[in-house]
Amino acid sequence: MSENKPVRFGILGCANIARKVSRAIRLSPNATLQAIGSRSIDKASKFASENGFPDSANIYGSYEAVLDDPEVDAVYVPLPTSLHLKWAVLAAEKKKHLLLEKPVALNVSELDKILEACESTGVQYMDATMWMHHPRTAKMKEFLADPERFGKLKSVHSIFSYDAGPDFLKNDIRVKPDLDALGTLGDTGWYCTRAILWAADYELPKTVTALREPEFNEAGVIMSCGASLSWGDGKIATFSCSFLTNLTMDITCGGTKEIHEFTTLSHCFKRMLGNFMQLPSPNSQNLHWGVNQYQASTLS
Amino acid sequence: MSENKPVRFGILGCANIARKVSRAIRLSPNATLQAIGSRSIDKASKFASENGFPDSANIYGSYEAVLDDPEVDAVYVPLPTSLHLKWAVLAAEKKKHLLLEKPVALNVSELDKILEACESTGVQYMDATMWMHHPRTAKMKEFLADPERFGKLKSVHSIFSYDAGPDFLKNDIRVKPDLDALGTLGDTGWYCTRAILWAADYELPKTVTALREPEFNEAGVIMSCGASLSWGDGKIATFSCSFLTNLTMDITCGGTKEIHEFTTLSHCFKRMLGNFMQLPSPNSQNLHWGVNQYQASTLS
Numbered sequence: 001m002s003e004n005k006p007v008r009f010g011i012l013g014c015a016n017i018a019r020k021v022s023r024a025i026r027l028s029p030n031a032t033l034q035a036i037g038s039r040s041i042d043k044a045s046k047f048a049s050e051n052g053f054p055d056s057a058n059i060y061g062s063y064e065a066v067l068d069d070p071e072v073d074a075v076y077v078p079l080p081t082s083l084h085l086k087w088a089v090l091a092a093e094k095k096k097h098l099l100l101e102k103p104v105a106l107n108v109s110e111l112d113k114i115l116e117a118c119e120s121t122g123v124q125y126m127d128a129t130m131w132m133h134h135p136r137t138a139k140m141k142e143f144l145a146d147p148e149r150f151g152k153l154k155s156v157h158s159i160f161s162y163d164a165g166p167d168f169l170k171n172d173i174r175v176k177p178d179l180d181a182l183g184t185l186g187d188t189g190w191y192c193t194r195a196i197l198w199a200a201d202y203e204l205p206k207t208v209t210a211l212r213e214p215e216f217n218e219a220g221v222i223m224s225c226g227a228s229l230s231w232g233d234g235k236i237a238t239f240s241c242s243f244l245t246n247l248t249m250d251i252t253c254g255g256t257k258e259i260h261e262f263t264t265l266s267h268c269f270k271r272m273l274g275n276f277m278q279l280p281s282p283n284s285q286n287l288h289w290g291v292n293q294y295q296a297s298t299l300s
Numbered sequence: 301m302s303e304n305k306p307v308r309f310g311i312l313g314c315a316n317i318a319r320k321v322s323r324a325i326r327l328s329p330n331a332t333l334q335a336i337g338s339r340s341i342d343k344a345s346k347f348a349s350e351n352g353f354p355d356s357a358n359i360y361g362s363y364e365a366v367l368d369d370p371e372v373d374a375v376y377v378p379l380p381t382s383l384h385l386k387w388a389v390l391a392a393e394k395k396k397h398l399l400l401e402k403p404v405a406l407n408v409s410e411l412d413k414i415l416e417a418c419e420s421t422g423v424q425y426m427d428a429t430m431w432m433h434h435p436r437t438a439k440m441k442e443f444l445a446d447p448e449r450f451g452k453l454k455s456v457h458s459i460f461s462y463d464a465g466p467d468f469l470k471n472d473i474r475v476k477p478d479l480d481a482l483g484t485l486g487d488t489g490w491y492c493t494r495a496i497l498w499a500a501d502y503e504l505p506k507t508v509t510a511l512r513e514p515e516f517n518e519a520g521v522i523m524s525c526g527a528s529l530s531w532g533d534g535k536i537a538t539f540s541c542s543f544l545t546n547l548t549m550d551i552t553c554g555g556t557k558e559i560h561e562f563t564t565l566s567h568c569f570k571r572m573l574g575n576f577m578q579l580p581s582p583n584s585q586n587l588h589w590g591v592n593q594y595q596a597s598t599l600s
Contacts, residue, residue, distance in 0.1 A: 245554040254545040
């Protein structure tokens with residue numbers, strides 16, 4: 001691909017999260033919405049019109065057709081996790097670059113197969129963990145990366161939970177063992193583990209120990225759980241994730257010289273002793289608000 | 301004792317923490333400073349004059365003399381933990397009510413002996429965990445105790461740490477196996493476990509599992525550690541405590557309907573979605589500040 005040409009995205013399926021990502025692709029200066037495929041062409045067409053796809057976008061009644069579209073450079077795959085292995089590997093084999101929704105696979109073995117497929121055909125793999133790509137996340141990391149100010153990372157605790165409610169707990173794909181079988185671990189624990197690895201500069205822990213007494217639904221899918229991680233150098237981390245606890249998305253990083261608490265993974269406040277930031281609306285859905293608030297309160 | 305007469309306190313030893321507690325006794329309308337005993341009478345005398353003891357206070361060159369003083373109703377024991385069993389039992393045998401500094405004993409077996417001594421002689425036992433007696437702590441509990449608002453307690457995380465610094469890590473009694481042998485677990489982890497039990501209405505957990513890789517000093521005293529607790533009803537808790545991480549004293553309580561984060565155990569802010577409180581000086585040493593801030597920001 002020429003560096004001057006935008007990446008032309010095809011989307012597999014009409015998941016809710018694809019609405020947000022479609023919007024992001026549409027707003028991005030270096031990407032375009034090229035195609036959408038659903039098992040129902042009517043659904044695909046409706047999705048395209050509701051989400052600002054250009055008239056030139058290709059609408060398909062199957063996922064395969066998106067992968068076969070020569071105008072598609074990269075595919076975004078927001079399908080249920082249990083379908084990732086099949087469609088991600090197929091996308092790689094069709095030489096489409098891959099933006100794979102989280103959780104990326106049901107286990108490491110599946111992910112390894114996806115990565116092997118991408119490597120063997122020379123396409124790029126990226127997971128769709130949005131906050132990793134937020135400019136504020138890089139700013140947050142600057143706080144932790146300064147040994148003079150923060151010192152050495154000693155502890156991390158992360159919690160990501162929400163009270164999913166009865167309808168979700170009965171009907172959502174994230175409570176179904178044949179769809180998003182990882183339950184809350186894949187949905188919210190994903191962010192906890194990512195945030196912990198992010199804080200630890202992606203150094204893998206030596207041990208990971210599940211906390212006792214996770215909660216399962218009747219079908220055996222995880223509704224709440226947690227774990228502790230240790231690196232063998234005095235650094236430890238814990239996390240908990242849940243569909244049964246009120247909305248929280250926090251990571252607290254303890255250094256030898258400072259503590260930082262980052263709240264809500266899409267907004268943040270920086271806490272140092274003597275320096276709190278007031279967040280008038282931490283549950284705002286405006287992804288840009290956190291950056292503005294951050295800049296207003298800390299940078300200026 | 302008549303209800304109209306103040307409790308006359310004797311203090312065993314001149315520990316730093318005894319300065320704060322002496323002040324509290326002096327300011328309390330229902331307690332007086334009656335006696336102070338140290339192994340050095342000069343030290344006791346100096347302590348009494350520096351800490352506002354009345355002229356009528358009795359100054360002794362031994363702990364025994366305080367226990368033998370008929371004008372002393374109750375003793376406050378801020379001695380190193382390894383001395384608690386001996387002096388607490390002796391105090392009970394001398395029929396002195398007992399205010400025992402935390403950590404109260406090196407293990408449950410020692411505490412049981414102390415409690416047995418108090419029960420057998422009919423004196424009152426109380427541990428000196430100050431924040432338990434702060435009016436704000438009761439207010440904090442009101443948030444958690446409202447099932448309509450908070451829902452059911454699902455998760456608790458507590459962290460209490462401070463960067464003790466080289467002099468402390470070399471010389472303080474809290475790093476010495478023959479003095480405060482529990483190290484950071486007794487010093488700061490004490491508050492974490494108390495806060496967790498406080499949040500859980502003192503229901504004992506079914507399991508307590510140490511996190512891997514605590515850190516020890518050369519003498520084998522704990523410098524940092526953590527644990528997970530579970531109750532068998534889907535409620536879990538984790539804590540970490542350390543002499544090696546920057547100052548933090550937090551407890552985060554996750555309910556089905558709300559999350560509350562209480563900061564610094566001597567100050568607090570109440571967080572609900574859309575409602576942050578700004579703390580201009582969370583490391584202030586003024587114990588009353590938290591209450592004022594709390595009342596100003598939440599109650600009024």
